[in-house]
Every structure is written in C-alpha cells, then in structure tokens.
Amino acid sequence: DIQMTQSPSSLSASVGDRVTITCRASQSISNYLNWYQQKPGKAPKLLIYAASSLQSGVPSRFSGSGSGTDFTLTIISLQPEDFATYYCQQSYSTPWTFGQGTKVEIK
Amino acid sequence: QVTLKESGPVLVKPTETLTLTCTVSGFSLSNARMSVSWIRQPPGKALEWLAHIFSNDEKSYSTSLKSRLTISKDTSRSQVVLTMTNMDPVDTATYYCARVDTALVSYYYYYYMDVWGKGTTVTVSS
Numbered sequence: 001d002i003q004m005t006q007s008p009s010s011l012s013a014s015v016g017d018r019v020t021i022t023c024r025a026s027q028s029i030s031n032y033l034n035w036y037q038q039k040p041g042k043a044p045k046l047l048i049y050a051a052s053s054l055q056s057g058v059p060s061r062f063s064g065s066g067s068g069t070d071f072t073l074t075i076i077s078l079q080p081e082d083f084a085t086y087y088c089q090q091s092y093s094t095p096w097t098f099g100q101g102t103k104v105e106i107k
Numbered sequence: 108q109v110t111l112k113e114s115g116p117v118l119v120k121p122t123e124t125l126t127l128t129c130t131v132s133g134f135s136l137s138n139a140r141m142s143v144s145w146i147r148q149p150p151g152k153a154l155e156w157l158a159h160i161f162s163n164d165e166k167s168y169s170t171s172l173k174s175r176l177t178i179s180k181d182t183s184r185s186q187v188v189l190t191m192t193n194m195d196p197v198d199t200a201t202y203y204c205a206r207v208d209t210a211l212v213s214y215y216y217y218y219y220m221d222v223w224g225k226g227t228t229v230t231v232s233s
Contacts, residue, residue, distance in 0.1 A: 001170050030215075032217060032218075034219045034220070036154075036220070038154075042225075043203055043205075043223035043224065043225055043226055044154065044203075044205075044220070044223055045223075046219055046220060046221045049210060049217055049219035049221075050210065050212045050217040050219075053210070053212060053217075055219075055221065087153065087154055089154075089156070089220075091217060091218040091219060094159065094167035095156060095167060095168065095169050095170050096144070096156045096159070096167075096218075097156060098146075098153060098154040098155065098156060099153070100153045101153045101154070
C-alpha cells in the first residue's frame with residue numbers, strides 16, 4: 001500500500017496568513033493526489049484533484065502543487081472559515097489511502 | 108442535485124456483521140464516469156478508505172480489512188451496500204459513502220471523491 005504522510009499534524013495561524021501543508025507519498029504517484037477539507041461533525045469536502053486542479057466552487061485562495069512524491073496545499077490569506085482539518089489522498093492505485101490529516105487552528 | 112445517504116444500524120454487537128446501504132440520487136451507478144467508495148472515521152481520528160465499486164462492477168478493498176469487507180451495488184435501486192463481518196469495538200466510527208467522479212486532465216483520467224454523504228455513526232458494543 002502507498003503510505004501518505006502529512007506535515008505538520010497541526011498548525012496555528014492567524015486570519016490573513018499564508019498556510020502551507022505538505023503531503024509525501026511513500027512512492028511516486030505522479031499527480032494522482034487529492035486534497036479535502038473537513039470541519040468538525042461534517043463530511044469532507046473536495047478542494048483539489050489531480051494535485052493542482054481546483055474543484056468547482058472552491059475559492060481561488062486554495063492551490064495545490066507537486067508531482068511524484070511531494071505535494072503542497074497552500075492557502076493564501078487564511079479566512080475564518082478555513083479553520084479545519086485537511087487531508088491528502090492518493091488515487092494512483094488501489095487501495096486508495098489518506099494522509100493522517102493536518103489541523104489548522106486559530107492562533 | 109447529487110446526494111448520497113448512508114443508512115444502517117446505529118449499534119452492533121461484537122462479532123456481528125454490519126450492513127450499510129448508500130442510496131444515491133442525481134446520478135446513475137451505471138454511468139461509466141461514476142463510482143462509489145466507502146470511507147470511515149473513528150472518533151477523533153483520520154479518514155480511512157475501505158472499499159470501492161466501479162460502474163463495471165470491478166471492486167477494490169482496503170488491504171487490512173479485505174477479508175471482512177464485501178461491496179456490491181444494485182443499479183436499479185441506486186444503492187451500494189457494504190458489509191463488514193466480525194465487528195469489533197475498534198470498528199466504532201462514522202461511515203461515509205462518497206461518489207467518485209473521473210476527470211480527463213492532459214490525456215490522463217483522475218479519480219476523486221467529489222460528493223459525500225453526511226455519514227452514519229456506528230457503535231460496536233455489547
């Protein structure tokens with residue numbers, strides 16, 4: 001199975017900050033990488049697919065990059081509604097796998 | 108409007124078999140672009156992908172849970188069913204089903220979970 005490792009596990013940031021979350025795959029997955037946002041008590045929401053394609057309706061302050069084994073989710077100018085947990089997920093090969101999550105908290 | 112709704116027991120006893128149903132609307136399970144995954148999340152923990160069924164009935168399972176899981180679909184009823192045998196308290200979690208869409212990007216096809224159900228919480232306890 002392909003292991004997905006996110007860093008950091010949590011971070012504190014202020015509204016307006018630029019936030020970067022990293023996801024690393026245990027082997028090359030090309031750009032078969034998705035990002036999700038989850039708020040407490042809610043289902044995850046798709047943000048980014050194919051490493052850098054923004055899902056329809058997702059604000060442009062979210063962006064994704066990377067290929068191979070290293071990927072990044074960037075939020076420019078963090079908004080109050082962005083405080084949540086973020087997960088990466090590889091769709092390169094089954095079994096699909098998620099990272100352990102990164103919790104973005106208010107500083 | 109695309110929706111998915113999970114249903115099943117709230118409480119199961121250890122060693123019992125769990126059967127969960129995902130009823131979808133707004134798309135067809137026979138659509139070649141569409142398929143369905145099951146994912147779970149224990150309280151306070153990360154998401155864990157469990158199983159997937161494609162429109163052609165091809166199936167895939169979590170390596171660690173493969174011996175306990177069965178996924179199937181009834182296209183006419185717009186339902187995807189997941190069974191998990193020999194339930195244990197560590198299987199206590201919120202179980203989600205999600206639609207998996209397919210996008211063609213630069214000549215390659217990509218899968219992603221674009222619409223999720225609200226989840227159903229299952230507790231395993233005697």
